[in-house]
Amino acid sequence: MKILVTLKRIPNPDEPLKFTVGGLDYSSHKWVPNAFDEYAVEAALRLAEKVGAPDRLAEVIVLSICPQGQRQHLIQFLGMGADRAIVVDADEDALDTGTVAKAIAAVYKREGCDLLIAGKLSQDNEGNQIAQRVAGILGAPQACFAATVEWDRGQRALIVSREVDDGVEVKRIPLPAVVSVDLRIVLPTSVQNGATPANHAYKEGARLASLRGITLAKKKPFQVLSLGDLGLGGPANERAVAVKAPPARKAGQIVGSVDDLFDKLTKEAKVL
Amino acid sequence: MSKVLVVLETTASGLRSLSLPGITCGLQVARASGGELHLLILGAAPQAVAQAVAAAGYGAAAVHVLADPALEPFTAEAWADAIVHAARTLGATHIGGTATSSLRDALPRAAAILDAPLLPEVVAVKTGDTFTRPISAGRALLDAQASGSLIFFTARATEFEPPAVGAAVAVQTIASPGLNTRGAQVLSVKKTESARPALTEARIVVSGGRGMGKGENFQILEQLTDMLGGALGASRAATDAGMVPADLQVGQTGKIVAPDLYIAVAISGAIQHLAGMKGSKTIVAINKEKEAPIFQVADYGLVAKWEDALPRLIQLVRAHKSAT
Numbered sequence: 343m344k345i346l347v348t349l350k351r352i353p354n355p356d357e358p359l360k361f362t363v364g365g366l367d368y369s370s371h372k373w374v375p376n377a378f379d380e381y382a383v384e385a386a387l388r389l390a391e392k393v394g395a396p397d398r399l400a401e402v403i404v405l406s407i408c409p410q411g412q413r414q415h416l417i418q419f420l421g422m423g424a425d426r427a428i429v430v431d432a433d434e435d436a437l438d439t440g441t442v443a444k445a446i447a448a449v450y451k452r453e454g455c456d457l458l459i460a461g462k463l464s465q466d467n468e469g470n471q472i473a474q475r476v477a478g479i480l481g482a483p484q485a486c487f488a489a490t491v492e493w494d495r496g497q498r499a500l501i502v503s504r505e506v507d508d509g510v511e512v513k514r515i516p517l518p519a520v521v522s523v524d525l526r527i528v529l530p531t532s533v534q535n536g537a538t539p540a541n542h543a544y545k546e547g548a549r550l551a552s553l554r555g556i557t558l559a560k561k562k563p564f565q566v567l568s569l570g571d572l573g574l575g576g577p578a579n580e581r582a583v584a585v586k587a588p589p590a591r592k593a594g595q596i597v598g599s600v601d602d603l604f605d606k607l608t609k610e611a612k613v614l
Numbered sequence: 615m616s617k618v619l620v621v622l623e624t625t626a627s628g629l630r631s632l633s634l635p636g637i638t639c640g641l642q643v644a645r646a647s648g649g650e651l652h653l654l655i656l657g658a659a660p661q662a663v664a665q666a667v668a669a670a671g672y673g674a675a676a677v678h679v680l681a682d683p684a685l686e687p688f689t690a691e692a693w694a695d696a697i698v699h700a701a702r703t704l705g706a707t708h709i710g711g712t713a714t715s716s717l718r719d720a721l722p723r724a725a726a727i728l729d730a731p732l733l734p735e736v737v738a739v740k741t742g743d744t745f746t747r748p749i750s751a752g753r754a755l756l757d758a759q760a761s762g763s764l765i766f767f768t769a770r771a772t773e774f775e776p777p778a779v780g781a782a783v784a785v786q787t788i789a790s791p792g793l794n795t796r797g798a799q800v801l802s803v804k805k806t807e808s809a810r811p812a813l814t815e816a817r818i819v820v821s822g823g824r825g826m827g828k829g830e831n832f833q834i835l836e837q838l839t840d841m842l843g844g845a846l847g848a849s850r851a852a853t854d855a856g857m858v859p860a861d862l863q864v865g866q867t868g869k870i871v872a873p874d875l876y877i878a879v880a881i882s883g884a885i886q887h888l889a890g891m892k893g894s895k896t897i898v899a900i901n902k903e904k905e906a907p908i909f910q911v912a913d914y915g916l917v918a919k920w921e922d923a924l925p926r927l928i929q930l931v932r933a934h935k936s937a938t
């Protein structure tokens with residue numbers, strides 16, 4: 343079993359945005375891993391490992407499309423426990439979403455992967471479409487917005503509960519397949535692989551890379567590909583025309599008591 | 615001439631009301647690109663709904679039906695293949711619909727099969743190929759331009775009013791190419807049962823956060839919610855802690871809401887939460903910390919513990935409701 347996990351670097355979402363004329367200036371931003379991708383790696387590692395034993399049920403390969411000098415996030419993921427890394431050397435901000443998806447699908451095929459785990463959303467671009475696109479290109483089944491994943495190893499299938507508008511859908515997909523993960527995939531028992539005891543409670547969230555992990559990470563295989571290697575290139579079919587700040591809300595007021603609040607809501611805002 | 619195809623969803627009782635904003639966005643795209651709006655209804659036997667939609671017209675040139683047993687229950691696999699087939703049959707130049715969990719799942723898949731760009735979560739239509747959408751948790755608005763002979767979009771429901779009823783149009787049938795779910799199987803769908811209005815459609819939303827402490831404490835919020843005829847919401851911290859079901863989460867990764875009144879109780883106001891409710895007309899925040907960021911977007915802020923504030927608020931609202 344080979345699991346491919348996609349990782350995007352993003353400008354730190356906790357830093358304020360800097361607007362320029364018609365655009366955004368990220369030059370002083372710290373670049374950090376997209377939170378959903380940290381969750382994706384955590385989910386892949388939970389599928390791959392047998393807690394309490396050295397056995398590994400799957401190889402975990404991390405893939406990022408990013409420019410040179412912006413690869414620190416991959417070391418962190420290797421440090422968490424992924425087996426090796428592949429980089430497609432390109433400035434992803436200059437690519438369109440379709441090309442990013444094609445590059446991921448090409449690596450998936452080249453490596454003969456059984457499963458792609460992507461984040462549901464990149465926190466900066468908020469496309470919410472890469473996993474679906476890759477599944478479409480591959481003609482593979484997909485389970486997006488996953489809150490839990492159970493691996494049926496005997497049947498080579500995944501049973502995924504997906505967060506949908508008014509509840510939860512449980513979907514069974516045969517491998518090879520594509521999954522995108524939502525926030526709750528990192529709750530203590532969200533991932534089941536039939537090897538780690540079902541009642542094993544993981545610590546909530548994505549694991550941290552240990553110091554030893556980081557040292558080992560630097561020795562793990564790290565392959566760099568170009569878009570040309572994957573037979574891709576050509577002009578983008580999306581373009582940013584302008585970026586601006588959303589209209590500001592008018593300043594509010596602090597009220598002194600519940601009675602004041604109620605008064606304002608009935609007489610001033612007239613919403614009750 | 616452009617041909618804008620909007621994909622609709624149905625429920626047991628007819629057209630899904632959340633599909634309506636997508637029609638309005640589609641109409642705007644059709645106008646901006648000098649073309650026609652077409653509506654597409656998919657399902658196992660959606661003819662009756664199609665007739666009702668065709669009678670309402672909504673400014674469309676035609677309503678198309680593609681029926682196949684594989685389209686129910688919803689899977690992205692069968693739906694994407696159906697959308698691709700309809701797009702090719704009709705020669706669509708634009709394909710879109712409301713950004714629901716189903717269309718967020720199926721439309722990008724269809725777009726990839728047709729090698730077309732998709733602009734997600736559109737909040738405004740600038741021209742036939744340039745749409746505005748929020749990025750970075752709603753902290754910026756991007757005008758993005760797509761090129762090519764086919765452009766996909768999803769519309770953010772809170773930003774488009776439902777369309778007006780128009781002249782009745784004909785229903786046209788697209789023969790199914792023979793669909794399957796590519797091995798995927800829906801085992802169950804657990805809907806959250808609630809007598810309250812849907813979060814995305816309620817006029818009033820009352821949300822609780824981590825500061826509510828535990829699930830039982832949400833009862834007092836539910837009391838206020840029901841008295842106001844509103845919907846209950848929550849922050850991620852409250853849903854992750856299991857205080858309330860996950861589908862009540864409001865925010866960047868949860869529901870996007872824009873009610874007339876949003877009451878945030880014991881919610882700090884992280885940017886990911888604000889992304890889901892900043893568009894509300896009037897925002898009330900009740901939080902015990904006066905430094906809480908939620909106060910920066912609140913029209914009315916009350917620095918208080920919910921334990922102290924809510925019983926009195928409920929008392930006042932009850933008296934007000936029985937007097938009016």
Ligand SMILES: Cc1cc2nc3c(=O)[nH]c(=O)nc-3n(C[C@H](O)[C@H](O)[C@H](O)COP(=O)(O)OP(=O)(O)OC[C@H]3O[C@@H](n4cnc5c(N)ncnc54)[C@H](O)[C@@H]3O)c2cc1C
Nearest residue numbers: 823824825849850851865866867868880882887902919920
């Ligand atoms: C990728 C990503 C996506 C996310 N998506 C979302 C999302 O969609 N929606 C979302 O909500 N969050 C989301 N988050 C999480 C978000 O960053 C915050 O962690 C979360 O919103 C915090 O929830 P909270 O305000 O309830 O909890 P806290 O931040 O812990 O705040 C609790 C508040 O309650 C107040 N309080 C405590 N006790 C009382 C009392 N007795 N009376 C009154 N006030 C009290 C405190 O002063 C505090 O302000 C996301 C995070 C990430 C990384």
Ligand SMILES: Nc1ncnc2c1ncn2[C@@H]1O[C@H](COP(=O)(O)O)[C@@H](O)[C@H]1O
Nearest residue numbers: 348349407434461463464469470471472
């Ligand atoms: N440049 C990239 N490199 C690797 N993975 C990416 C890249 N961009 C997006 N992804 C993956 O696609 C997911 C969804 O991204 P998006 O569709 O842009 O919201 C992310 O969580 C990543 O897993």
